[in-house]
Amino acid sequence: MTKDNLPHSQPDSPLKQTLRFxxxxxxxxxxxxxxxxxxxxxxxxxxxxxxxxxxSSWWYxxxxxxxxxxxxxxxxxxxxxxxxxAYRPSKLSSITEIRSMPFSREVPIKEHLAAPDVAVQAFKAxxxxxxxAESSGGQVVFGERGRLGYFGSFITHLSLLIILLGALxxxxxxxxxxxGGWIDSSFIVSEGDFAVELVDIRMVQEExxxxxxxxxxxxxxxxxxxxxxxxxxxxxxxxxxxxxNIYHSTFLYFPVFKLTxxxxxxxxxxxxxxxxxxxxDAQRTTFIVVQKFYSNFSMREDGTPYNVDYRTIRPVxxxxxxxxxxxxxxxxxxxxxxxxxxxxxxxxxVMLTGYDLATVFFINKNLGRPFLFGGSLLxxxxxxxxxFITPERYYAAASEDSRTLVIGGRGYRSRLFVASTLQKIETxxxxxxxxx
Amino acid sequence: MANLxxxxxxxxxxxxxxxxxxALIYLAATIGYIIxxxxxxxxxxxxxxxxxxxxxxxxxxxxxxxYNVERLPFVGHxxxxxxxxxxxxxxxxxTEWRLKEKFYAVGAFIxxxxxxxxxxxxxxxxxxxxxxVSRMHRPLxxxxxxxxxxxxxxxxxxxxxxxxxxxAAAMIWLLKHYVPANGVLGRMLPLHEALDEYIYRSxxxxxxxxxxxxxxxxxxxxxxxxxxxxxxxxxxxxxxxxFVFAVYLHARFTRGWTGKRAIAxxxxxxxxxxxxxxxxxxxxxxxxxxx
Numbered sequence: 055m056t057k058d059n060l061p062h063s064q065p066d067s068p069l070k071q072t073l074r075f076x077x078x079x080x081x082x083x084x085x086x087x088x089x090x091x092x093x094x095x096x097x098x099x100x101x102x103x104x105x106x107x108x109x110s111s112w113w114y115x116x117x118x119x120x121x122x123x124x125x126x127x128x129x130x131x132x133x134x135x136x137x138x139x140a141y142r143p144s145k146l147s148s149i150t151e152i153r154s155m156p157f158s159r160e161v162p163i164k165e166h167l168a169a170p171d172v173a174v175q176a177f178k179a180x181x182x183x184x185x186x187a188e189s190s191g192g193q194v195v196f197g198e199r200g201r202l203g204y205f206g207s208f209i210t211h212l213s214l215l216i217i218l219l220g221a222l223x224x225x226x227x228x229x230x231x232x233x234g235g236w237i238d239s240s241f242i243v244s245e246g247d248f249a250v251e252l253v254d255i256r257m258v259q260e261e262x263x264x265x266x267x268x269x270x271x272x273x274x275x276x277x278x279x280x281x282x283x284x285x286x287x288x289x290x291x292x293x294x295x296x297x298x299n300i301y302h303s304t305f306l307y308f309p310v311f312k313l314t315x316x317x318x319x320x321x322x323x324x325x326x327x328x329x330x331x332x333x334x335d336a337q338r339t340t341f342i343v344v345q346k347f348y349s350n351f352s353m354r355e356d357g358t359p360y361n362v363d364y365r366t367i368r369p370v371x372x373x374x375x376x377x378x379x380x381x382x383x384x385x386x387x388x389x390x391x392x393x394x395x396x397x398x399x400x401x402x403x404v405m406l407t408g409y410d411l412a413t414v415f416f417i418n419k420n421l422g423r424p425f426l427f428g429g430s431l432l433x434x435x436x437x438x439x440x441x442f443i444t445p446e447r448y449y450a451a452a453s454e455d456s457r458t459l460v461i462g463g464r465g466y467r468s469r470l471f472v473a474s475t476l477q478k479i480e481t482x483x484x485x486x487x488x489x490x
Numbered sequence: 491m492a493n494l495x496x497x498x499x500x501x502x503x504x505x506x507x508x509x510x511x512x513a514l515i516y517l518a519a520t521i522g523y524i525i526x527x528x529x530x531x532x533x534x535x536x537x538x539x540x541x542x543x544x545x546x547x548x549x550x551x552x553x554x555x556x557y558n559v560e561r562l563p564f565v566g567h568x569x570x571x572x573x574x575x576x577x578x579x580x581x582x583x584x585t586e587w588r589l590k591e592k593f594y595a596v597g598a599f600i601x602x603x604x605x606x607x608x609x610x611x612x613x614x615x616x617x618x619x620x621x622x623v624s625r626m627h628r629p630l631x632x633x634x635x636x637x638x639x640x641x642x643x644x645x646x647x648x649x650x651x652x653x654x655x656x657x658a659a660a661m662i663w664l665l666k667h668y669v670p671a672n673g674v675l676g677r678m679l680p681l682h683e684a685l686d687e688y689i690y691r692s693x694x695x696x697x698x699x700x701x702x703x704x705x706x707x708x709x710x711x712x713x714x715x716x717x718x719x720x721x722x723x724x725x726x727x728x729x730x731x732x733f734v735f736a737v738y739l740h741a742r743f744t745r746g747w748t749g750k751r752a753i754a755x756x757x758x759x760x761x762x763x764x765x766x767x768x769x770x771x772x773x774x775x776x777x778x779x780x781x
Contacts, residue, residue: 079740079744079745080745082740083737083740083741083745086733086736086737086740087733087737089733090730090733090734090737090762093726093729093730093733094726094727094730096721096726097723097726097727097730097770097774098774101721101722101723104721105721109721207743221718230716230717260629260632261629262494262629265629265631265632266631266632266633267632268632289632289633289714290632290633290635290636290713290714291713292713292716299716301714301715301716303715303716416715416716416717417716418716418717423712426708426718427709430705430708430709433701433705434698434701434702434705437694437697437698437701438698440694441691441694441695441697441698442694442698467690467743468687468691469683469687470684470687
């Protein structure tokens with residue numbers, strides 16, 4: 055087959071067809087609806103389960119990946135048409151074309167006036183960027199505004215890609231750990247190659263003590279002997295350094311118990327946290343499971359213990375006394391009040407002697423943050439350009455008998471604005487008394 | 491011990507009077523707009539004026555409430571609901587001002603939706619005991635003591651208002667489709683083309699602010715909790731609402747979807763928005779449960 059007798063349009067190569075399919079709007083719409091449906095179903099499940107089995111599943115991530123691919127291809131495929139649309143408008147429109155535009159009207163003009171001059175003045179008066187072009191049928195005046203609006207969806211799509219890439223980069227290069235401690239304790243964050251020293255912890259009660267208090271923790275972050283940062287962490291005020299972030303996650307109390315062997319008088323003291331076991335004999339058959347630390351203990355009529363507020367007025371530890379796998383009963387251990395328990399090794403006295411306030415931190419490194427922030431700003435800009443800047447184009451030419459000015463317009467997204475601008479152009483023409 | 495701010499009985503009473511007063515005047519505006527679409531053209535501008543009065547009274551309520559709670563009244567169902575209704579009225583009045591009397595008919599559909607939102611703050615909790623909309627004056631817990639709260643909630647209510655407006659116009663489109671064109675109602679309702687653009691523009695407006703709400707929430711979550719996204723039901727339903735309106739905006743713009751298919755998407759988006767606001771709070775509790 056020679057070049058001359060090729061069919062008018064050749065089918066695209068399989069690669070092009072595939073790329074077009076993956077970048078198609080139909081696929082994009084389908085994937086968005088699919089994501090919406092699956093996400094709605096996931097919210098009906100337990101949140102932790104949904105995170106583990108739906109949002110982290112290969113198929114959910116595949117849908118997200120396909121959506122990203124669709125977004126990327128769609129964005130790339132639209133670059134050239136978009137620039138063509140924005141910068142190469144068809145300025146030459148015949149009278150017939152202008153008359154057949156979605157909105158057009160004919161305004162009579164005085165015979166001695168040049169139609170293009172009149173149109174240029176009117177177009178400029180309503181704020182249009184105006185130019186005049188020669189066509190076979192005479193001069194055609196072209197006016198437009200809102201050119202930036204053509205780039206709105208491109209910038210929106212691009213920003214979403216930046217956000218997705220930023221999130222991916224953050225996940226790949228970052229880490230997340232949870233750790234904490236009490237005053238003068240420290241812990242190592244091996245992922246970030248630094249150690250966090252808790253210099254001081256201060257609790258500031260709200261005016262109303264039922265409100266959760268604010269906890270301020272002074273931290274010193276070290277790498278070897280070098281102090282990287284010294285600052286205070288509290289809720290809504292993380293400490294940031296070199297891409298690492300230390301957030302206040304929560305606070306808790308570590309009760310301190312003194313155990314005394316009643317017969318020998320031997321004593322020992324240790325910190326415990328909720329869930330820990332306080333073993334009372336050498337064989338570890340008798341123990342107390344520390345259940346809860348009540349800073350301001352009270353008891354309801356039905357015997358259920360509760361915290362009145364966040365003040366540390368009546369500290370009590372609630373626990374369960376166990377013998378082997380059998381529950382012996384619930385125990386309440388108030389501050390500085392010894393309780394004696396019988397064990398196979400003899401009686402043991404348990405006393406709550408104090409409690410240490412501890413802070414729990416969430417520590418992470420997210421190098422994708424600048425991309426996420428920049429992408430978000432770009433997203434808002436793109437949406438603003440899409441919905442608040444409306445590209446409009448107007449054309450005007452003298453009619454065949456030069457007695458009327460034919461004006462027409464089309465909008466990229468809006469019809470109402472075109473009608474109203476055409477009305478303004480006509481009003482402008484009449485106001486200048488350049489019409490009959 | 492109750493976790494409440496002490497408010498003088500006079501100011502508390504004033505707050506309640508302004509709330510009830512604004513609800514009643516909004517109701518009067520609703521009735522006025524309905525009379526307008528039944529063919530009484532002179533009721534259009536009158537109802538618009540009544541709506542403005544309701545808005546002023548509602549503004550006074552929000553100011554008094556803010557004074558009583560000693561902060562911006564943006565937290566909890568009661569305060570958020572009021573702010574949402576107030577913003578919906580503001581956005582609708584802005585379109586009414588911009589487009590003059592061409593869209594008084596939208597008022598007949600937007601004000602009943604505002605009354606529906608009012609009922610969530612007043613009647614529905616009485617009918618469904620599981621739903622508790624507290625009017626108590628509570629201080630902010632530390633996690634909410636952030637400037638991001640104002641940005642997050644303000645963008646949220648503007649987004650919801652845009653979606654509500656789009657839904658109201660969509661309902662008019664549907665009604666216009668079924669009533670005789672030369673009947674009273676058919677003549678009073680705007681043209682399909684105009685409604686289609688009204689829906690599109692309202693959705694675009696709502697979508698921009700809804701996106702801003704998601705972004706501000708993500709930034710705030712990063713500052714407070716160290717992560718942008720926690721897969722919390724509220725976050726997810728905000729995203730689902732975003733997806734649905736994104737589908738509508740794409741379908742309308744690139745595939746030329748107008749008519750019933752577009753209306754169905756707008757209705758779905760509005761239901762998703764409503765579920766994000768109300769449904770999630772009572773059916774799918776998560777970290778956004780601020781009462």
